[in-house]
Amino acid sequence: MLNQEQITADIAYQSTVNNQQFLTIFENALETNNQQKRDLLRAELYTLFSDKYKELLKRGVLQYHFVFPDNTVFLRFHKVSKYGDNLTNIRSDFKYVNETKKVIRGFAQGRTAHAFRNVYPIFNKDKKHLGAIEISFSSEYLQDNFTNVANIHTHFLVCKSIFDAKAWKRDHLVVQYSQSIEHDKYMISMPKSHTKDEYHVLVEQKVKGIKSIIKQKVSKGKPFAIYNIDNSINDSADVISFLPIHNNINKEILAWIVSYEKDDFIKVTINNTNYIRIILFIGLLILFYFIYKTLNQKQKLEEAVNIKTAELKDLNENLEQKIIIEVAKSKEIETKLFQSDKMVSMGEMIGNIAHQWRQPLSAISTGATGIIAKKEYGILTDEALLEACGNINKHAQYLSQTIDDFRNYIKGDREKKVFSLKNDIDSFLHLIEGSSKKEVIEIIVDIDEEIAIDGYPNELVQCFINIYNNAKDAFHEQEIGLKYIFITSEIIDNEIKIYIKDNAGGIDENIIHKIFEPYFTTKHKMQGTGLGLHMTYTLIVEGMNGNIEVHNRTYDYNQTIYTGAEFIITLPR
Known part of the structure; x- marks a missing residue:
């Protein structure tokens, strides 16, 4: 804008x-x-x-x-x-x-x-x-553009230090000011779109309980975003973003653009997490209760032995049926956790796609405005018009492709068919493009474009996303500077080999043999279920009759030695 x-x-x-x-x-x-x-x-x-x-x-x-x-x-x-x-x-x-x-x-x-x-x-x-x-140009014009183009409500906060303490009370000011609710050292410029009372009603509830966090983050002088749950609206949260505005000469921060957006997914995720915590808490209570009962019954060992003997006899008589029931329950729980992991992945993807769209939407708006302005001033040429229209069409096609890729991913159709490995990897790259740009991860692809696979394209995309998320988490833990992910392929005899490696330092040799096991995770229990790579193993081995393995690799790239994990997916040709 x-x-x-x-x-x-x-x-x-x-x-x-x-x-x-x-x-x-x-x-x-x-x-x-x-x-x-x-x-x-x-x-x-x-x-x-x-x-x-x-x-x-x-x-x-x-x-x-x-x-x-x-x-x-x-x-x-x-x-x-x-x-x-x-x-x-x-x-x-x-x-x-x-x-x-x-x-x-x-x-x-x-x-x-x-x-x-x-x-x-x-x-x-x-x-x-x-x-x-x-x-x-006034900040109000910029705010109006945010509202009209992206439907984002914004405030413009100006630091008190850039003019004397009574300046905002003078009648001859072109822009009128009022004390900011978000931060006591800033004034809000009052646009014509809302009054001072409307501003207080709108913002007071949205920043309730998080003013100290806002003040702390503003003091660091970097862009940031936080969320606050709005309990007056079911399944809704406010995402509040702060963008600093610097002086054009000494780069001192003079103002902030503050945007308010509704996000339904955050509160749903928090609620689901709370439900899981409650279930785990109840399960622990039940476990402690049985431990207590067991300890309390030690003095009655003979009676307990007789009871256990009877239970074992009954268990032996009904063992097969109970195993079937327990396996079915386990499968059901695992399926639900698979879906939960996928929903979390989709939530991240929605946020990344929203981030991806901002630049092409801005480019489309800028191109159209440029055409109008040049036309009005009589300086629009045919070449400039064709170039601007071409750019608008290119960005529109990009938005359309993003919609198609995300729709195919969330449909989850389990239809076995012959598909192009290149197209599947392109869909995967499109889905994680916003995340990779945000995390500054360079993905280098060198595959045989003629490879065709007989299997399930959506499930293979899910496997790529799980492996990518594993690498992304490793980059965070190791605080890597230059982040790379390499994707290559080859055909050996009647097998298709897909290699995915990173430079995140590799996996601890003491646990590398366990990472495909269910519920095994190197992260904190509140940060992961341990099902991402197990899901990948199940989809490749059981779903597509293939195999997946992982090794630590040390290799040279651009005359620099790197170490990282390499996943090898093997599929029948």
Whole structure:
């Protein structure tokens, strides 16, 4: 969205400085010392660009502002009556542009408003420096774009330290401020979309109980997101994201963009986790009860022996039936846990897909806006139009492919068919693209594109995801810098070999032979069920008549020695 504003500002700047009448007026105003003549020239410039300024206002422009090389204001279109003041000690961006003759962009606070500012140098046809021009956008325009394009509710918080303690109470401010509920050292800019009372009602409940966490994370100066359960809405949580805005020169944090989004999956996951905890707690109570009963009955050993003998006799008589029942129960529990693991994986994937979509959606919006702006200013060419439309179509196809891959994954059709290994790996890569980018994991694929497999494509994708998640967790535990996952394949006799290896340091040799066992996990009990790799083993061995094994490998890549785990999947050709 900031790119979209930049395009609008650049087009407005070019159309301004390419106007010879403007350059003549501005240069004459700079060279004259006659105040009456300068006032006439100011009125002439205002008349020249008044219609242009009205159009810029429709595009979110807050300030259209002209200053001389010494940073003295010649004309403010947003406040025509205010001119002649020197901004050297107030606006470091004007000072920077007039000294360096270079463009600067970024967030800055002025006398009457904060804004995302684009400040450009002005030269006449002989390259003489005449001053600077500012084309800035309000934070409210950015917030409106978030709401209209992505349906995200946002707040804009401005640090109190960038203007004096009473500044936000002055009536002449372009933007009005109120104390932020999220953080006591910030003020919220009050847009026209909601009043101060509406803001308090909306935010007070959403940040209840997490203000101290917000304050702690804001102090670190890095983007972050947290969630808060909204108990007034069933199965709903608020995801609150904070993005810092830096000064365009010294990079000091001056403001934060805060977004609020609803997420139904978080509360459902927490509830399911609580249910599992309750079940485990009840199971432990029952176990302790039986241990107590056993210990309490030691003095009655002879009677207990007789009872156990009778129970054993009964067990022997009904052993086969009980084994069948217990095996069926075990299978049912294991199936439910498989589904639970898959639902957790799907939840992560939904979040990653939402993250993946933001960039193409922004690119589509920017491309369309660029076409409209160039058309209105008469600078749109056929080549530019075709290129922009091509880019829009490319990003739309990307969104469509993401929907198809995720739909095929969650359908879970267990239909045996001949499918392309390359297509299956492409679907897997598409599904985990958001996660791999977020975790900065480079996946290097070198496979035989002609390999076809007779089996279950969705289940093989699930196996790839389980192995990827195992590597991702290992990267976190080992704090690896450059993270790699290599996927290769080959055909040996009548078998297809798929190799997946990482550089996460490998698996402890004391436990590597256990990792395919059910409920075995190297993670904390609250972080994993131990079924991911067991599920992979079951799907490959029992579902596709194949085999899977794992070894630690040390190898060379780009003249660097790495060590990691290598999974080898063998399938019949």
